[in-house]
Amino acid sequence: MNNTNSNPTDEKVAIIGAGISGLSCGMLLSEFNTNFKVFESSEHIGGLARSFKWHGINCDLAPHRLFTKNEEILNELLELVPMEMKKRQSKMFIRGKIIRDPVNPFELLYKFNPLITFKLVFGFIFKRKYPETTFENLALNAFGRGLYEFFFKPYTEKLLGEKPENISMEWGRQKIRVSGLGDVFKRNTKIFFKGFYYPKKGGYGAIANTLYNKINDHVLLKTSVIGFEMDNKKITGVKYIENGQEKLYKCDRVISTIPSTILGKMLGKDFSFKYQPVKIVYLMVKKKNVTPYHWIYFGDKDVVINRLAEFKNFSDHDTPDDKSVLCAEVTCPTTDPVNDVLKAVYKYKLFKPEELGDTLLIDEKFGYPVYLKDFEQVKSKLNNEIGKIKNLHLVGRNAEFRHIDVDEGYASARSFIQKLKSKAGHKTITAKLNNNEDVLDNIITDNETIKNIV
Ligand SMILES: Cc1cc2nc3c(=O)[nH]c(=O)nc-3n(C[C@H](O)[C@H](O)[C@H](O)COP(=O)(O)OP(=O)(O)OC[C@H]3O[C@@H](n4cnc5c(N)ncnc54)[C@H](O)[C@@H]3O)c2cc1C
Structure with a gap:
């Protein structure tokens, strides 16, 4: 590979973001003894797939579940984190009726x-x-x-x-x-699955936590990357803010897992992707359980909730008997998401107002990559521009602008690191791409990205 040091252990890699993709890249690089640092702007790891404890219950950032048909990836994730297979219990509320989901x-x-x-x-x-x-x-x-x-x-x-x-x-x-x-009767896809895996303990965030525990010495929290030191078409260092001070991490290669719009700004480029923010409203209810479901979709436009989940139904390990936590995802415009969510749950008589114990709101700016009609052109522009910087690579949901799950983010990290560390793999893909080496060096080796570039 053009700028790869012949001895991989000599190479210094900067990974931006400690979500699943950044942590997976870090863990996989650590297997090659590579010198790397992971920079994370927030005070916690896990990004969109993190969990936190609230009122004694593990809460995810909106419900997460693992379903993949990729046996190899599934086995690796199951080896990483003990998980249980759950039989999907979900419904849809629409026009006053409860119907099947999907x-x-x-x-x-x-x-x-x-x-x-x-x-x-x-x-x-x-x-x-x-x-x-x-x-x-x-x-x-x-x-x-x-x-x-x-x-x-x-x-x-x-x-x-x-x-x-x-x-x-x-x-x-x-x-x-x-x-x-x-x-609709073919029930074994990312939408039509009957069962899913979920960690036995620690919420879905157990996956990120396990990855983190393997490489925590390399991860810097509350450390925002703000730009790059460049030499010609190559990054020679990552500029970051730590404890209010600007610092430089000299490196040979950068893996970015942050939204490509933010990366674009750092590079003086405008990638006009749309990300849909999601407001996540948590309700602590003073009841053992509120519903028998993992999640309920709300199909009506006048109900602000898209989906409501009950975490105890994913895992009741070590949870209190006298309370349960519901989590509602809201993406439509509202100035008072908590109240609007409460109006909806009371309308559907899920619990009584006097049973509400507490509320919490988390605002995520980069919830969903929105595939507008022109998004593939913007993706081509992204790949071309990033392709010009020989040692910068994109891995992950918002970096690649792909609506992917944790298993796919992990798979993307894995195939990228394998490619990075395997000259044989590099040659195979080069042949397919007909000499487009500058671009090739920056892409992820998944079919979708390759297809977009070709
Ligand atoms: C509502 C919702 C439901 C989902 N449901 C599922 C599901 O059921 N199953 C499933 O497997 N997946 C699900 N997903 C998808 C899953 O959460 C993501 O695919 C995965 O978490 C993305 O990981 P990532 O590392 O690519 O990105 P992120 O998690 O976005 O990580 C990027 C990290 O970069 C950090 N960062 C940003 N800017 C900077 C900077 N300048 N400097 C340093 N750090 C920075 C961020 O703080 C963040 O931690 C869901 C996602 C959402 C939003």
């Missing part, structure tokens, strides 16, 4: 009033074929206008803050993952 179009036909049923059936039978250019068209082709307007349109607008006609079809391919009604 949506089963056949159930809708007998659960709702004849007018709604007629619209669903009529919309499906007489559906037109639209060009597959947007999420809207993909959903209309798969389900017809009735079901699209009943569920997919309001839920997408609520979740992403965008009209479905402005969303790329790629989002549809990943999030609907069905091409027609028959496909």
